Amino acid sequence: MNDLTLAFATALHLILSFDPDLVEIVLLSLQVSGTAVVLAALVGLPFGAAVGALRFPGRRALVVLLNASMGLPPVVVGLLVYLVLSRSGPLGWLGLLFTPSAMVIAQTLLIAPIIAALTRQAIEDLSEEYDEPLRSMGANFPQRVATLLFEGRLSLATTLLAGFGRAIAEVGAVIIVGGNIAHVTRVMTTAIALETSRGDLPLALGLGLVLVGIAIVVNGCAQWIQEVARRAAT
Amino acid sequence: MPQPERLRILPLRLEGVVLELGGARLLDDLSFVLERGPCSVILGPNGAGKTLALRVCNGLLKPDAGHVAWAGPDAAQAARGRALVFQRPMLLRRSAWANIDYALRLRRLPKPERDQRIETVLQETRLLPLASRPARQLSGGEQQRLALARAWATDPSVLFLDEPAAALDPGATRALEEAIRAVRASGTKIVMTTHDLGQAERMADEILFMHRGHLLEQTRAASFFTAPETEEARAFLKGEVL
Numbered sequence: 303m304n305d306l307t308l309a310f311a312t313a314l315h316l317i318l319s320f321d322p323d324l325v326e327i328v329l330l331s332l333q334v335s336g337t338a339v340v341l342a343a344l345v346g347l348p349f350g351a352a353v354g355a356l357r358f359p360g361r362r363a364l365v366v367l368l369n370a371s372m373g374l375p376p377v378v379v380g381l382l383v384y385l386v387l388s389r390s391g392p393l394g395w396l397g398l399l400f401t402p403s404a405m406v407i408a409q410t411l412l413i414a415p416i417i418a419a420l421t422r423q424a425i426e427d428l429s430e431e432y433d434e435p436l437r438s439m440g441a442n443f444p445q446r447v448a449t450l451l452f453e454g455r456l457s458l459a460t461t462l463l464a465g466f467g468r469a470i471a472e473v474g475a476v477i478i479v480g481g482n483i484a485h486v487t488r489v490m491t492t493a494i495a496l497e498t499s500r501g502d503l504p505l506a507l508g509l510g511l512v513l514v515g516i517a518i519v520v521n522g523c524a525q526w527i528q529e530v531a532r533r534a535a536t
Numbered sequence: 537m538p539q540p541e542r543l544r545i546l547p548l549r550l551e552g553v554v555l556e557l558g559g560a561r562l563l564d565d566l567s568f569v570l571e572r573g574p575c576s577v578i579l580g581p582n583g584a585g586k587t588l589a590l591r592v593c594n595g596l597l598k599p600d601a602g603h604v605a606w607a608g609p610d611a612a613q614a615a616r617g618r619a620l621v622f623q624r625p626m627l628l629r630r631s632a633w634a635n636i637d638y639a640l641r642l643r644r645l646p647k648p649e650r651d652q653r654i655e656t657v658l659q660e661t662r663l664l665p666l667a668s669r670p671a672r673q674l675s676g677g678e679q680q681r682l683a684l685a686r687a688w689a690t691d692p693s694v695l696f697l698d699e700p701a702a703a704l705d706p707g708a709t710r711a712l713e714e715a716i717r718a719v720r721a722s723g724t725k726i727v728m729t730t731h732d733l734g735q736a737e738r739m740a741d742e743i744l745f746m747h748r749g750h751l752l753e754q755t756r757a758a759s760f761f762t763a764p765e766t767e768e769a770r771a772f773l774k775g776e777v778l
Contacts, residue, residue, distance in 0.1 A: 437596060
């Protein structure tokens with residue numbers, strides 16, 4: 303019990319004193335996951351919106367595939383990215399393996415389907431109400447999709463936050479493609495796993511508290527956005 | 537409201553239009569001509585096909601057979617010359633002013649002209665004091681008037697209204713009808729659907745009576761209400777279930 307109390311106290315001290323190692327790990331985590339969310343949004347938002355607004359043969363199968371891909375196991379994604387980026391892989395010449403870029407790629411692949419699938423659902427719901435009126439006003443397809451994305455902006459912001467939450471809490475993919483190298487690819491989740499196995503509980507706990515804090519902030523933002531969306535929809 | 541040269545897209549001719557959905561024939565050999573001028577009211581009980589007819593006229597549904605022909609050189613001009621107000625108004629999550637601005641931006645109008653038109657139609661529909669309010673926070677009657685104002689701002693040759701007062705109380709209905717009369721007075725052809733006999737009598741110059749996907753009568757409103765030609769129309773006017 304004393305050990306646990308001591309670990310908590312030390313963890314809090316690390317956080318409050320802005321311990322350089324802890325700060326470095328937190329900033330790299332935010333940088334990797336933030337970049338992954340931006341890249342995944344650039345792909346997932348328009349793709350999900352197009353699938354939500356368009357009707358075409360095979361669409362139902364694509365929606366099933368898209369929804370299923372939300373549950374992609376991170377270790378499998380990590381393994382695939384590892385195979386592609388490893389020296390003998392097709393993109394091995396880029397030399398990205400065990401770099402933050404590889405981690406960004408893995409997290410992007412992991413959360414782009416989530417953003418696309420949730421966007422598809424949101425846009426499809428909006429489309430039922432908006433499509434015919436927008437068509438009758440003379441809006442062409444790109445204008446309709448842009449309008450639907452703008453109209454759904456608040457719920458889509460929640461989608462992006464969900465993607466960020468998934469990315470920053472993920473450990474399986476980034477440890478495979480990043481290698482958990484100190485000062486290079488060590489992020490919060492991989493550091494927690496390592497420090498726990500090494501018995502350095504204060505740093506692991508400190509990082510864990512920061513991670514939980516980020517989760518609370520993200521969820522708080524999501525709830526606030528939903529409330530704003532509800533008010534705006536009335 | 538300034539009256540630029542309106543697009544000449546009337547008369548509108550429907551010839552033998554058939555529409556089938558889910559194996560049911562919902563419009564059956566529907567033919568009529570809508571000319572410039574009079575306010576045409578498509579009247580009929582629920583399920584008569586009134587809304588479907590409007591959607592076909594506006595190119596939102598493609599008929600399985602028959603033709604929809606607008607006057608004028610091409611379909612693009614016909615699309616620019618008409619506007620449709622839905623029974624449940626679709627308003628964007630932005631202010632009343634911005635809702636109208638959205639429709640005018642689609643027409644690529646310059647900002648000074650957009651601002652002038654928006655102010656005019658909001659004034660005419662008595663919504664100017666509510667211009668900055670979120671559109672979805674307006675009352676049902678105000679929302680329907682805003683949808684009307686948005687359509688009017690595009691200066692259509694023909695304005696289609698689908699059961700515009702279906703969910704409104706008498707006061708809101710009266711305010712909406714005043715606004716529709718103002719649109720009509722500006723030279724826009726009004727085509728509206730309703731199942732409300734009182735509204736049809738107040739608004740119509742011409743009645744198109746539909747029943748079960750068929751057009752049974754197209755006649756002057758005064759003749760229709762005093763001497764309907766078909767058994768179905770007589771029953772409908774008596775309030776009998778068809």
